[in-house]
Amino acid sequence: MTGVTIKAIIVDMGGVLLRTETQEPRRKLAARLGLSLEELYEIVFESQESKLLQLGEVSYEQAWDTLAQRFGLDQRGLAEVQHQMFEADRLDLELVSYLRRARGTVKTALLSNAGTRLRRTLRENHIEDAFDEAIISAEVGVMKPDPESYWIALNRLGVEPQEAIFVDDFAANVEGACRVGMLGIQFTTTQDLTERLDELLRTARAQAGGSADMPRLEIRSYDPTDLPALAELINTADRVDNAGRAMTERALAEWLNRPSVEPARDLFLACVGRTLVGYVLAERRPETELDRIGAIGIVHPAWRRRGVGEALMVHIEQHALGKKADKPLFLEMVTRESVAGAAELACSLGMRPVRYFSYMQCSDLGKYAEPTLPAGIRFRLLDPSRDVQSFTAAYNDAFSDHWGYSLTTIEEVEHWLHSGNYHPGDITLAVDDDDSIAGFCALLFPQMEPEMLKSNPPMVDDLGVVHRFRRHGLGRALLLAGMRHVHSLGHEVIALEVDDDNPHRAQQLYESVGFSVVSRSTAFRKRL
Structure with missing residues (x-):
């Protein structure tokens, strides 16, 4: 290999990328x-x-x-x-992720003896972007180990045989590549292959006088000293995505300090060298009949479609399986349509869309009418010194029939009320003559850098009515009260997010007072 630079990696499908478990x-x-x-x-x-x-x-x-x-x-x-x-066939997502990352350094191709249906398989599994070229024998009319098949791949990539590595599980196909002049590797395990590829690429670069190191992705656990870099990653991504995820370091620290989260155990970072390029948090959401693990994360815009997201999700899937109990376990992720590649990632992991949500906004808040309350109901602000227990009970009652809801604990409510995200006046209660909570409107004022606030307006974080007080216009009155409060603080826009299949037709209520859909999100789910 003296003086030779590796410019391409060519791999087989069946037995390499797709294997029988x-x-x-x-x-x-x-x-x-x-x-x-x-x-x-x-x-x-x-x-x-x-x-x-x-x-x-x-x-x-x-x-x-x-x-x-x-x-x-x-x-x-x-x-x-x-x-x-x-x-029992399974796609090796770890190896697909490796090839996506490698595309930043070398060209990649698939060379497979297969029928034309393989093209559809690549598309349905959203892995076409792992390759510069995909050569399928049924499309070109020639099969490995015929020398012509290798030359088709080399010519499409524009490389010489000695500049290409070929990987196959069949010895005859590897030998055929070697006879053409390529460097052949017979596949055994993913770890062995990626280690050999890394070594070959490093050696080739060193001998060619270039850098000896190919960027290698490391997945590691979170450490509190990572907080500034994690906040910077989230904010950098949100400047591109406009997905409402930006936050200050303090707000991020409080978010990670929630009772339901253990960052040292459940938060993982993707790093290339010392650079943080992605993260994922596994948040447990138990229900009566099943357990759910919500994957919350982001990949730096410059590192998307390079295998980082796949590597993080493969890691979190293995992490989630370690928590599996007797109940069915599902892995979930919610993708905003503005985040490039997120929905493709979910589909490539075998996840399927199960729910859709609309992000809505309403402007010109000064024109809306004074809320009208049902008889015997009045408004007052939540008092953290005496309302925590009753508010928690009302919250769980109001959302008990909503999709994917997990019971909220008193500890979680107390954490919320004592965090920097809560301010006096943010939660309006509707109470009856006995001071029992009938409903509530909880507002959220994003904690982020000033330049990002314009595109991230205050939100109706939660709007709920206790079951026995429904069908009296209380939800509308609470919503209008929240809108008027936001306007009194000098804001002209308010936002919210709603389940498109909300059991109480909430979207119709929001539209009736001036909200309109700005963007949508999709919840994906996969049983583990």
């Missing part, structure tokens, strides 16, 4: 069809029909129809066979 489903399928596992593999992967599929001479449907006819399967039976054949 366990053979058990295939053993059961083979037994069901009266075959040995080896015979099943020969039919599916090595038969004449399979080779024609990989050369693009028959379609996916035609190839499987042949198998269906052989075993007398109807369409339903064939679908069951296909599912059982591939149900």
Whole structure:
């Protein structure tokens, strides 16, 4: 390799990026069809029909129809066979993340013996951006280890054979690449491969007179000394995303100090050298019948679509599995549409959209009418010295029928009321003649640098009515009271976020007093 610079990494799909986690489903399928596992593999992967599929001479449907006819399967039976054949296949997200990061240093390509359906698989799993080129045998009409297949990949990337590394799980395909002049690696494990690639890239750069180090991503636990860098990361990202996440160091410290959060255990940072490029926090949200882990995080805009988000999420998924109890466990993340690549990341991890939310704003607050209260109800401000217990009970009652709600504790309410995010007058209560809480409007005034406040107006953080006081216009009255309070402090815009499927048609209420949708968010979920 003396004097040679590595300019490309070319990898196989099946057996490298996509691997079978366990053979058990295939053993059961083979037994069901009266075959040995080896015979099943020969039919599916090595038969004449399979080779024609990989050369693009028959379609996916035609190839499987042949198998269906052989075993007398109807369409339903064939679908069951296909599912059982591939149900244990898993995409190696860690390796995909590595290739995305590598694209900042070298070119990357996929070279696979496969049918044309693989193109759809890449698209559906949102991993096309991990490669500069994807060469599929059915599209080019030639299979590995034919030398022509390697030359197609090299020519598309614009590199010479000695400038490329090729990775495959089959020795014959690796040998074919070596005969062309490429450096071949037979895949064994992800760790072994990434370590070998790192070493080869470092050696090649050193011999070429360049830097010997390729930036390597490290995922580590949070330390309190990381607070300034974490605040800077969040604020830098929000200047691009305008997602309302910006906050001061003090506000961030208070957010991390909530009773439900243990930063030293549940907060992880992605670093390249000494540079913080992303973070993710695992927040447990237990419910009666299931447990949820909410993944809250961000990737620096300059490091997006380079595998950082995938690496963080793979790490948090393993972390969440360590907390799994007897109840079903789900991993969740909410993505704002303004955050580039976030929804793609969720889909690539096998997460599916389960809920949609609208971020709404209302301006010109001075024109709205005085709120009208139902008979026997009056307004007063929350008193932290005497209302904590009753407010917590009212809060849990008001939101008990909302999607994804986890009970709020007295400790969490006390932390909120004693944090810098709370100010006298921020929480208006509606109470009856017995001073029982009937509803509330809690406002949030973002704690962030002054230059960012214009694009992040005050918010109606929580608006709720206790069940037995509903259907009397109390929610509307509380909302108007909150809007008037915000206006009295000199603000002209107020915002809120609402579940599009809110069980009480809250969005219609908001629209009726002048709110309109500015952007949307999606909640993604995956069972672990």
